[in-house]
Amino acid sequence: DLRFEYYPAPDEIISVSGFYKKFKNPIELQLRSLTGQNEKTAQMFYQNLEEASNLGFEVNFRKSFGFINNGSGILNKLFLSGNFTWMHSKLKLAGEDFNWGQPDGTTLVIVADQNRPLWGQAPYLINGGLLYAGDKLGLNLSYTRVGERIIYGSQEARYNEWEKARDVLDAQVSYRFLKNNKAEVKLNFSDLLNQQVIRYFNGYTETISEPDANGVKFKTTTVNKRTYNKDEDELRRSYNYGRNISLSFSYTF
Numbered sequence: 001d002l003r004f005e006y007y008p009a010p011d012e013i014i015s016v017s018g019f020y021k022k023f024k025n026p027i028e029l030q031l032r033s034l035t036g037q038n039e040k041t042a043q044m045f046y047q048n049l050e051e052a053s054n055l056g057f058e059v060n061f062r063k064s065f066g067f068i069n070n071g072s073g074i075l076n077k078l079f080l081s082g083n084f085t086w087m088h089s090k091l092k093l094a095g096e097d098f099n100w101g102q103p104d105g106t107t108l109v110i111v112a113d114q115n116r117p118l119w120g121q122a123p124y125l126i127n128g129g130l131l132y133a134g135d136k137l138g139l140n141l142s143y144t145r146v147g148e149r150i151i152y153g154s155q156e157a158r159y160n161e162w163e164k165a166r167d168v169l170d171a172q173v174s175y176r177f178l179k180n181n182k183a184e185v186k187l188n189f190s191d192l193l194n195q196q197v198i199r200y201f202n203g204y205t206e207t208i209s210e211p212d213a214n215g216v217k218f219k220t221t222t223v224n225k226r227t228y229n230k231d232e233d234e235l236r237r238s239y240n241y242g243r244n245i246s247l248s249f250s251y252t253f
Contacts, residue, residue, distance in 0.1 A: 011079070014061045021054040026091075028119040031152040031159045044152060049091050052118055056087035077134055083127040089117050093155055116160065122147040123226075136181065138174035143167065148226045151199055161236055164198040164228040182252045190244040197241065201234040202226055 003017035030047045060083045066076035091114055117123060124147040132139040145167050152161040171189040176182075 009064065009066075012062055012064055016057070016059050018057045019054070023049075023052040023054075023118075025049065026052050026118065028153045030119070031154045031161055047153075047155075049093055052089060052091035054087055054089045054118070054121070056085060058083065058085045060084075074132075074134075077132055079129075079131045079133070081127075081129045081131065083125070085125040087117070087121060087123055089121060090115050091118060114157070116157070117150055119150050119153040122149040122165075136176050138172070138176075140170075140172040140174075142170045144170075148228070158201060158203075160202060162200055162202050162226060162228070164200070166195040166197065167193055168195075169193045178251075184250050186248045186250075188244075188246045188248070190246070191241050192243060194240055194243050196238055198228055198238045199236045200228055201236060203229070203232040203234075 001017060001019045003015060005013060005015040007013055025048045028047055028049055030045060032043050032045060060081075062079055062081040064076055065078040065080070066072065068075055070076070093114065126145040127143070129140065129142040131141075145165060147165045148162055150160050151163050152159075154160045169192040171192065172186060174184060174186045176184045
């Protein structure tokens with residue numbers, strides 16, 4: 001890991017970091033189709049991969065609005081923050097490439113070295129927030145976007161179950177009171193956008209034909225974009241978490 005941090009003023013930060021991580025025998029939750037049954041039927045199991053690696057960078061900032069009017073008590077307590085993380089990963093399944101004969105005479109190639117994210121890892125993550133931190137009153141509006149990620153991995157690329165990227169907006173209002181602000185009440189609003197969760201199989205085919213007269217195999221590969229395409233991808237499930245509102249009270253002794 002390599003990280004640079006700069007603090008323009010109290011409670012403010014600008015940071016940039018880069019990282020590389022290598023994993024030995026990481027554990028992944030995978031899907032496996034049941035031979036001889038409908039492809040929609042599958043079992044889940046935990047599987048050790050041979051190895052995996054992550055390469056990425058992160059940018060983070062937190063800035064006060066006090067620069068507009070340094071004498072304003074409100075603007076000095078109002079902050080804008082943001083974070084962006086990008087990751088690229090590669091992994092290797094246990095064992096070597098495996099050729100699986102298909103009923104139509106073609107061969108499905110299960111490649112050991114795969115250029116895909118690890119289970120649960122998104123290629124990017126975006127966070128943004130607007131915060132007012134008053135002596136008693138607090139306001140917080142936060143935004144999060146998680147990129148397409150694999151919910152269940154698979155040794156066969158066509159059985160990787162992906163979750164579509166979605167936007168999440170949360171809000172919180174808090175108020176502290178009593179002596180030394182020992183009591184606090186919080187009103188939370190979660191997932192205000194209530195975007196649909198969509199999980200899908202990404203369209204994917206990879207075949208190798210029989211060798212020609214010179215013994216050369218012809219390889220045909222078609223890989224769709226990882227983003228969800230309702231015309232090409234198989235929808236596995238869709239649902240909504242729903243908007244949530246909660247009220248809490250705390251007291252510090």
